[in-house]
Amino acid sequence: MHLSEVARKLRISKPVVSRHLKILKKAGLVRVKTLGNLYLFSTNVTELEERAMDVFMERHTVKISKDATLFDALKQLPDVEIKSLGGNRYITSIDGEKGYYIYEVNGISPAVPIDEYKPEKTLYST
Structure with a gap:
């Protein structure tokens, strides 16, 4: 125009x-x-x-040890509900929205489960 x-x-x-x-x-x-x-x-x-x-997204800073997994970081966030089923742990609710969640890191689905994925560096900064 x-x-x-x-x-x-x-x-x-x-x-x-x-x-x-x-x-x-x-x-x-x-x-x-x-x-x-x-x-x-x-x-x-x-x-x-x-x-x-x-405008609708909350930002949180989470600090984890060098050996911690992404799952360990997510457990620190408010409103993330985790359940164990058959020896595996799953995120079953985020902000009260029930479901099973698939994770991505920088737009890519890693080949390992979330409780084994270890961040190599800061993924996001706020």
């Missing part, structure tokens, strides 16, 4: 739209495509979705 079209639809001046688009671009929420002296703006949907979800 062109800046003039945004200004017309919102019924505000072009300089005001320009200022806001500059802020949104700097924040990574909009993209700009340049065609000669024409600037076309589009939303960065992925960034918007991630930032919108951040």
Whole structure:
């Protein structure tokens, strides 16, 4: 969408739209495509979705020993319910939502059970 079209639809001046688009671009929420002296703006949907979800996510810092597993870290988090079945331990509830959970580390499912996975470094920092 062109800046003039945004200004017309919102019924505000072009300089005001320009200022806001500059802020949104700097924040990574909009993209700009340049065609000669024409600037076309589009939303960065992925960034918007991630930032919108951040409002609802709680952040916790968990410290574990070098030999501890990811499961040991998760046990420290509030609202994580763990049960043992047939010698195995499972996460059965997170924030009151019952179910059996599959884990990923940085978007990848490790080849070992969660109670054997040992983080090599800080996975996430807040």
